[in-house]
Amino acid sequence: xxxxxxxxxxxxxxxxxxxxxxxxxxxxxxxxQWYRQxxxxxxxxxxxxxxxxxxxxxxxxxxQFGDARKDSSLHITAAQPGDTGLYLCAGVGxxxxxxxxxxxxxxxxxxxx
Amino acid sequence: xxxxxxxxxxxxxxxxxSMTLQCAQDMNHNYMYWYRQDPGMGLKLIYYSVGAxxxxxxxxxxxxxxxRSTTEDFPLRLELAAPSxxxxxxxxxxxxxxxxxxxxxxxxxxxxxSIL
Numbered sequence: 001x002x003x004x005x006x007x008x009x010x011x012x013x014x015x016x017x018x019x020x021x022x023x024x025x026x027x028x029x030x031x032x033q034w035y036r037q038x039x040x041x042x043x044x045x046x047x048x049x050x051x052x053x054x055x056x057x058x059x060x061x062x063x064q065f066g067d068a069r070k071d072s073s074l075h076i077t078a079a080q081p082g083d084t085g086l087y088l089c090a091g092v093g094x095x096x097x098x099x100x101x102x103x104x105x106x107x108x109x110x111x112x113x
Numbered sequence: 114x115x116x117x118x119x120x121x122x123x124x125x126x127x128x129x130x131s132m133t134l135q136c137a138q139d140m141n142h143n144y145m146y147w148y149r150q151d152p153g154m155g156l157k158l159i160y161y162s163v164g165a166x167x168x169x170x171x172x173x174x175x176x177x178x179x180x181r182s183t184t185e186d187f188p189l190r191l192e193l194a195a196p197s198x199x200x201x202x203x204x205x206x207x208x209x210x211x212x213x214x215x216x217x218x219x220x221x222x223x224x225x226x227s228i229l
Contacts, residue, residue: 006155009153030214031214031215033217033218035218040222040223041222041223042117042203042205042220042221042222042223043156043203043218043220044220045217045218048214048215048217050215088155088156090156090218092213092214099144099161099163099209099213100146100158100161100171101158101214101218103148103155103156103157104155105153105154105155106153106155
């Protein structure tokens with residue numbers, strides 16, 4: 001079973017601060033996805049990273065896939081209250097053959113005005 | 114586009130009752146999934162389907178059943194509701210097949226189910 005550990009589990013910061021959160025595993029993934037979920041809604045995809053060492057930027061959000069494709073990080077610059085939500089990472093197994101994602105438990109981010 | 118539609122949005126059941134959670138997608142996606150989400154536990158896969166007539170168990174299938182008679186619909190059945198099945202249930206779909214791991218999963222807004 002491939003497990004994804006996300007840390008920290010909870011994070012409360014002031015508007016304007018920077019933060020980095022993590023998604024770690026002992027297993028290799030062929031790709032990794034980050035989703036954001038707001039209360040009362042389903043998760044929405046933010047980004048997919050595929051290549052080891054890959055960095056993708058989405059406005060103030062920077063995603064990195066580890067060189068060994070076992071971990072990923074999300075850095076938010078100058079956090080805004082609109083960034084508040086649950087951030088989930090999800091991995092595709094190294095063979096990609098089993099047609100299902102493995103989700104981490106998520107990181108609950110609260111950005112105070 | 115409606116995307117993934119789940120009904121009902123909320124439901125309260127008594128122990129031992131049965132019900133079907135409905136999920137429909139209008140994107141002609143091949144792959145569909147059912148997850149449950151409990152506080153602090155992320156998403157756990159219940160069942161999934163890679164096409165009409167094909168279903169497979171996920172991580173937590175006990176107490177649930179599914180069917181996939183059409184590409185569009187993927188209902189989830191609870192036969193004998195138990196308090197442990199109190200959760201928020203999400204249905205998702207993705208185009209599937211080649212490079213499915215690079216495709217986003219499109220989620221519905223969930224069904225909030227309480228078993229009392």
